[in-house]
Amino acid sequence: MSSVTPTTAGALGTAAAGTNPNAILGKDDFLKLLVTQLQHQDPMNPMDDKDFMGQMAQFSSLEQITNLVEATQQQAFSNQMSQAVGLIGHQVAWVAADGTNGSGTASKVSVSGGAIQITVGDSQITPDEIVQVS
Numbered sequence: 001m002s003s004v005t006p007t008t009a010g011a012l013g014t015a016a017a018g019t020n021p022n023a024i025l026g027k028d029d030f031l032k033l034l035v036t037q038l039q040h041q042d043p044m045n046p047m048d049d050k051d052f053m054g055q056m057a058q059f060s061s062l063e064q065i066t067n068l069v070e071a072t073q074q075q076a077f078s079n080q081m082s083q084a085v086g087l088i089g090h091q092v093a094w095v096a097a098d099g100t101n102g103s104g105t106a107s108k109v110s111v112s113g114g115a116i117q118i119t120v121g122d123s124q125i126t127p128d129e130i131v132q133v134s
Helices: 006-019 027-039 051-085
Strands: 091-095 101-111 115-120 121-127 130-133
Touching: 051 101, 051 115, 091 115, 091 121, 101 121, 101 130
Parallel strands: none
Antiparallel strands: 091 101, 091 130, 101 115, 115 121
16 A cells, blocks of 8 residues: 555545544545545556555445445334334333333334334333333
């Protein structure tokens, strides 16, 4: 792999940190790094074909892993939603994060802000708060 000059690395680090508050490089950041590396390589000593192919293989692997993670997250959410819908008509007891508790019959399931909400009487609870189902 060819080296990146300190000025290029500094600019990339700043750009990645500005667009990614968690400072975790994703597939877009990796591609930007590869393009910047190609733009700033020494024309008299270009990147070796094998190095370039290795980086492209790494990028492809990163993209596939990212896609797999997204699919797994979608599947997990779908499973949670199915389980929540299965509670409709059942008696549930819960303890909320603030320490309050209650019980009642689950009547509706909705999604608010990406979180699953179960309606029990006048209360909106999350699946995590349920401690008993009868």
